[in-house]
Amino acid sequence: MGEERLKFSLEEVYVPLDLMERQRDTMFEVQAGIDGQGDEIGAQTLGDLDLDRLLDRLVTNSEPNRIGIIGEPGSGKTTCLQKVAAGLLDLQLLPIWISLADLQGKTLEDYLLQDWLKLATRQIAIAPQLQQDFASQFEGGKVWLLLDAVDEMAIDASIALTSIDRQLRGWIGSAHVILTCRSNVWDSGKNALENFSTYRNLSLSDGDRGSPDRVQQFIQGWFRTQPNLGENLSTELAQPQYQRLRDAIKNPLRLALLCRYWLLTQGKLPSTKASLYRQFTDTIYAWKQDRFPTSLAQRQQLNSALGKLALQALSLESPGEPQARVRFRLHEHTV
Known part of the structure; x- marks a missing residue:
């Protein structure tokens, strides 16, 4: 597409x-x-x-x-x-x-x-x-x-x-x-x-307790030219096994990545958080390929390096002060 x-x-x-x-x-x-x-x-x-x-x-x-x-x-x-x-x-x-x-x-x-x-x-x-x-x-x-x-x-x-x-x-x-x-x-x-x-x-509301369903509004806006795709995604998300995924996509960036993934693949939703983030990572790489071209080998190397950096950051945290000493910077306009 x-x-x-x-x-x-x-x-x-x-x-x-x-x-x-x-x-x-x-x-x-x-x-x-x-x-x-x-x-x-x-x-x-x-x-x-x-x-x-x-x-x-x-x-x-x-x-x-x-x-x-x-x-x-x-x-x-x-x-x-x-x-x-x-x-x-x-x-x-x-x-x-x-x-x-x-x-x-x-x-x-x-x-x-x-x-x-x-x-x-x-x-x-x-x-x-x-x-x-x-x-x-x-x-x-x-x-x-x-x-x-x-x-x-x-x-x-x-x-x-x-x-x-x-x-x-x-x-x-x-x-x-x-x-x-x-x-x-x-x-x-x-x-x-x-x-x-x-x-x-605050997180996007999902219609719980009478609040406006901002998640659904976002999906409708994203798939405004292909409403059937948006309806299919909403129907899939409503399944009981996707409760944790519904919680995760109350974050606007995660919801945008999920909509992007669904539009490109029209595939089945991930069942675990690990597979969700793996697909999000692949989606970001594909989304920004025109600005930051990467090969499959480069992506694998980058993922490995970021994983090691994350572990190093965790090892440097001060007791009782998580993230006080080490921070990652990722421009929001990048994603």
């Missing part, structure tokens, strides 16, 4: 995610689920608070907003931030998107005044007056900095959070700031951004 059948706009496959507002100075527990994921206890659940309502709340705030959107890998943090950007544009505000991995050691100020302005204006050199006019937009409270993926900065987690905090000073500090970060990085130790209001992406 051609790649042209696998291209979507954000609106075609986007489904709203519920958000949970985390209370400051509160110890959070996690109800164990698949892969240790779950919902936090002791936080205020915002239920069906969607991004439009959240934006309505934020834009009426007279002080610069400081918002953190956190979650597990593949939980939809970047997509959520993209929807925020679209909403801000609709309100004729000025969102500035920065993928923090692109800083490459530069400060936010240097990146904004040089790299970002050059891209935005398509100019080779930026005149001082243009830089001053640009800074005045910040000072007028018109700018919203959307900082994606603190966890993808090429520095230690605690240093990354502290670095962001120190850079949100002066004229840049007048901007509203919304950033995304993986939960394990945000909670890895003393957080210099603890003054941020923090929202956590």
Whole structure:
């Protein structure tokens, strides 16, 4: 099947995610689920608070907003931030998107005044007056900095959070700031951004307890041009033996990979978590073959090396502080 059948706009496959507002100075527990994921206890659940309502709340705030959107890998943090950007544009505000991995050691100020302005204006050199006019937009409270993926900065987690905090000073500090970060990085130790209001992406709802069936909505959007395929997948997923799989695909990335796999193979669903992740791995390789060409031998070597790296990471964990010392970085736009 051609790649042209696998291209979507954000609106075609986007489904709203519920958000949970985390209370400051509160110890959070996690109800164990698949892969240790779950919902936090002791936080205020915002239920069906969607991004439009959240934006309505934020834009009426007279002080610069400081918002953190956190979650597990593949939980939809970047997509959520993209929807925020679209909403801000609709309100004729000025969102500035920065993928923090692109800083490459530069400060936010240097990146904004040089790299970002050059891209935005398509100019080779930026005149001082243009830089001053640009800074005045910040000072007028018109700018919203959307900082994606603190966890993808090429520095230690605690240093990354502290670095962001120190850079949100002066004229840049007048901007509203919304950033995304993986939960394990945000909670890895003393957080210099603890003054941020923090929202956590919840898993996709599946219609349980009267909640909207976001999983089904996503499947319908993915197979919008081939509805029979989507119905067949939903019917297969409803079988009792796939309960753990249904839990796993409440993660948007996993659900996207499953839909991709089903579209390409129209095969039988995996019966174990191991086979599920093996198929997900094969699906990612095939999906990104045009950007990152790999042979079968290279894939096998890469899988072996990643397995050894994972074991090494586990052996380096501090007692009582899992993932505090070792982190993996995988750009979300890669997958």
